[in-house]
Amino acid sequence: MRRSIRLPLIVLAVGLLALLLLAAAGQHYRLFERGWFNLKAWWQPTEQGIGLDQYRAVLQGIPVEGLDDDVSALTYDPDRNSLFTVTNQRSELIELSLDGRILRRVPLTGFGDPEAVEYVSTGSYVITDEREQRLIRVRLNDSTRFLDAKDAEQLTLGIGLNGNKGFEGLAYDAVGKRLFVAKERDPMLIYEVHGFPHDNPEQPFAVHVVQDQKRDSRLFVRDLSSLQFDERSGHLLALSDESKLVVELDTKGKPLSTMSLRKGFQGLEQSVPQAEGIAMDDAGTIYLVSEPNLFYVFKKPTEQ
Template sequence: MRRFLRLPLIALSVGLLVALLLGVAGQQYRLFERGWFNLKTWWQPAEQSIGLDRYQVVIEARPIEGLDEDISALTFDPDRNSLFTVTNKNPELIELSLEGRILRRVPLTGFGDPEAVEYVGRDSYVITDEREQRLIRVRLTADTPFLDAKDAEQLTLGIGLNGNKGFEGLAYDQKGKRLFVAKERDPMLIYEVHGFPHDNPEQPYAVHVVQDRKRDSKLFVRDLSSLQFDERSGHLLALSDESQLVLELDVTGKPLASLSLRKGFQGLSQSVPQAEGIAMDDAGTLYLVSEPNLFYVFRKSAD
């Protein structure tokens, strides 16, 4: 009799353990928040969203030929009508065509661990040094043979130093002169840097760093790999590799819409393996790079 009584107790214990593990996993991976968000956006899509759900892949997993090192980050240069990315081993700044082909390679000296690059003005870019949390503003002309960090304007923030979980993404608001800086995780944060880069020599050099913990707490992704600021809407796009998601935030930091990078969504035949950078051109086309050096393009379908 005791043997038969033990069976329900064992089953109950196993059931409680499984429920506990599912609850921990759900909390760790933010599955409950993501599920609730998906339900809300399906039931009542945000009218002010840029329409990420209508984007479809038009170039999928095209290998970027000619690279031995993995690339990280992506930014669109409207003057050159091209894209830029960086490598952190044997550091280089690399210009890509809008079809994902290499146009130019510029060696980087003294950058340590470059992880992100962002266009901030004609011939002007900011590159991050992830481990040292440095922001390095460089200028690139048609005949620049290499870029040396010691010759560049620099800003070191040194906030919550955490090895290789440092500054992973950049985005720039041209009108508001704000540089958004993403800390990958532990904790996952987005800083707003005002006053860097410094463009007006007649004004004193003053840097102000803003942190919005309320906004960051709404991010139900596991990490941050890259950022993109949309000048037309004022919205911020946050790319998460681990969550395989692009999340759109409005001007208050509220999540509005998302673009899934998983197989079967947005026309993808396979999941994006390790998304590292996102950029948007003037027409609203989205470009994405993923390790191992794969190139993607997404365009919005007609309403």
């Protein structure tokens, strides 16, 4: 009799433990929030967003020849019609063609742990030092052979210093003069920095940092690897390596659409192993880099 009672109790305990583990995993990976978003998107599809789910890979997993270091971040330069990325072991600023070929390499000195780069204006870029949470504004022209951080305009924020989980991504709103800065995780945040870079010498240097907690709480991803601001729509794209996802946020921070980076989605033959940088050109084409040196291009069918 005791054995017959004990067995159902053991089964019940195991079942409860499994449910608790499942709930913990769902919370850890933000599966419930993501599932709820997917359900709402299916039930009430929106036509106001970029439509990330419509993008398809036209180039995928192409190795960047001549690069044996980990790439981190990506930005599009409309003046040069090219892309820029950074490496953080042997620190370099690297210019890429739109099909992933190396066009130029510029050594970086004194940048610590460069993790992101963002085009802000002609010949002007911001590079982050992840560990020290520095924003470093550099200027580049055709004769530039190297860049030294001590010669550049710098801003150290030092908000919630957390080792190697600091400033991971950048995006710039040229109209609103806002620099979006992504903190990778623990906690995962997106700051809006106003007043840096400082472009008007006639005005006093004044920096204002804004945080949108409501927007950040809506992000159903595990981490932030990179950001991209779409000037046409005013929407922000957030790339997550751990969630293998790109999320589109509207002007109020509400998620509108997603692009999966897993095998079988968006025409991908294999999952993107470790997505680290995202950029978008004026035509809406999306470019992606993954560690250590893989290159991807995504387009909507009408753009191909």
